[in-house]
Amino acid sequence: MSELAAAPPHEQNMAWLITRRFFKHKLAGIAIAVLAVLVLAAVFANLSPYSPTDQEPTNSFEKPNSTHWFGTDELGRDVFSRILYGGRVSLTVGLFSTFLSIALGVLVGALSGYFGGWVDSVLMRITDAFLTFPTIFVLILLGAFLREQQAPWLKNSIVVVIVIIAALSWMWPARLVRGLFLVLREKEFVTASRALGGSHTRLIIQHILPNCIGPILVSGTLQMASAIITESGLSYLGFGVQPPTPTWGSILATAQNQVFRAPWIGFFPGFMIFITVMAINYIGDGLRDAFDPYVIHTSD
């Protein structure tokens, strides 16, 4: 590990090269800015003049206007404020559960693909076992377990939601990464590095993993959108975030019944999920370009 900590000069160059290459991808730059705006809007949601839960039932289903920018919902609540506050839960759940699921998936997939043999057999059977669990069944069981827990901090905790979503989705990146490792570990540059005495850690982290970044990020962006939607589904099973706390998924779910009367209520959360996923996708795109070893050595 010491050789990693004291990075030789050419690796500092590489970090700089990656950063530069990332921002050369214009859409990736814009995407970072968009995501930053979304995160800041959620963090500073309390600056909105309206509370996300204060109701004015006589003023329901107002169309978007200068006072209520995104209109009002069926209880006369300001949809704009609800979207801002909803972003707190949805972005947290989306970003962290995806990160956790990818991290776990990469760890399992990398070890499995790199070492092969019995390590591969054991890890992949565990992965298969997780894949065979019917998701709904597991969630209902979890719901029953959490229901017995008296403490609301446990059964309504965002951390629990993040862990549950990650626990049910890490298998796909794990299989993907394993497949990539199986191919890459046979490549000449890996053999060469091994011949030079490179440790397993060094081979995995420095040589093989950077070549997998692209596919991993693509699968990550796909998972993020589904995590935001899954979160709202969990509250139907009695754990996770409960009403009246807004989340993009729950606003979208309740808006379905109002699609003819007040289509804007459903449009805004849908749009927010859309641009978040797009932003992550472009950031992933930029990162892939930046990390792609083939591109680095043929450019500039």
Add this chain to the structure above:
Amino acid sequence: MKIKLLTLFVVLGLILSACGGGGGGNTVTLILPEEPTTLNFFLADAAIVRQVADATSMTGLATINENGEFTAVLAQELPTLENGGLSDDYLTVTWKLREGLKWSDGEPLTSDDVRFTVEVLSNPDSGALVGTSGFDLITNVETPDDLTTVLTYSEPYPGYLDQFSYGLFPRHATGEPADMANWDWNRNPVTAGPFIVDTWASGESISFTRNPNYYEAGKPYLDGLVFAIVPEPAAQSAMMLNGEAQVHLWPGEFKADYDEFLKGKAQQYLIPGIWNMAIDFNLSAPFDGDPTAATPHPILGDLRVRQAIASAINYQALQQDVLKGSVSDSTNPFAYGWYKCDLPRKFGYDVEKANQLLEEAGWVMGDDGIRVAKGAKYAKDGTRLSLELQGYTAFDPLQLTEEFIVENLKAIGVEARIQNYDFSIIFGSYADNSPRAIGDYDMLIFDRGFTTEPQGYNFDAYHSSRIPTEANPTGGNYFRWVNPKVDAALELAGSSFDTQVRKDAYCEVGQAVLDDMPQVYLYLFQDNYGIADSLTGYTLNTWGSMSWGSQNWKFK
């Protein structure tokens, strides 16, 4: 390619219009949002079954009309004390069938079919899910002739009319009583009702044609009914707009919007439903491993806290603004039917009063706007006035109500935390650890409904012997409410055949609910149907369904 596309659209259009039913001629199309699994009412696992079965298999000895009164259908008259149909000791009931009755297949309908119906519904292995109350009390059935059935009961049963109001089974066209769940009859019933099944295209429609042997001469007026299965609300309203359907079950739009949208074509009709929404309070301590009423709830055990909660709810705004007038006011369990009690709310919307009650009860305002105990009756000092509000998921009006009440309670310094579970959990059994059964909840919001014979449900919900425990797992007194006066009133209501005595007893229970406040009633749902202006002879019946009285329908 263009021609191909055009053909495709034309064909698609034809298919779609065929799906829409339309029926044409003298046929009425009714819209169902979901498909029933059976036309046997006694096997009904969902409310949708009755909406269809009322037009065919649910013709029995009696029925409950739009005024909530029993009237004779296949019987010549209702058995009463006056006409001798009911014996003086209430233990013998004599039914007389009309003369010349026939089943839809032409076979005679006789007293033996009444006997067979008793045999099926008193068989514990029949698989019947509903409608079996009282059949286990019938100890003997005599059929002296083809028209007369004499029933002997082991104890007086006030619901003796109700139990024969949901249809009869033909012995010759069904099967073994213990095998009822598997009868072919369930999906193609031989019946005495106005219509019979013609074709059942699963997922599309169920077509009925008129029963040639229907007992009322000249009826039904229509040639047939088509129940079109259309899950999408927008498609349903479009069918009404295009005149492709005449009856629309449970339109999703509020009445004002619906009538505007379908002006000149159809209107939405609201009738008082039977679903009465209330917040139940747990009067006993939750999560103490003891399901009995022994230990009072630390917060809700104090009557003043319950009264404060009742005073914090803006009922008017909830009914009119949040639910747009789609519900009507309700203050107690007896909100309709012959047992209806008009009792005023004891604690109406009054925030000042609510705050005052909480101050008196030893709950002082905390720094975060939520009250904390300081000298409260049961709670330790410093306890936050925070309660869980349980409900069931995937039902919009319920969630809106919860969210509205959370805000109402916040205004008086009470924190209510919504915790919704799936239907199966909220209404689960004691063995399933359903929170209300084992007593591990604070507040629970759901809607209950009674039939015309409310004794069973009420005794179960309010009698102190019905507190669910390990030894008594099926009990329905989820509040853990013990009130000897209520127990006595319920016992009286269950043993008397005098309607006025029974009603007075129920009203005493209703008043006790308002006084002791084990629950707070919020509103009564109304059933809503969209009905085309072209249809006449339609009767709206709280106790019936969309297709109740279809033998009287006509086109203008």
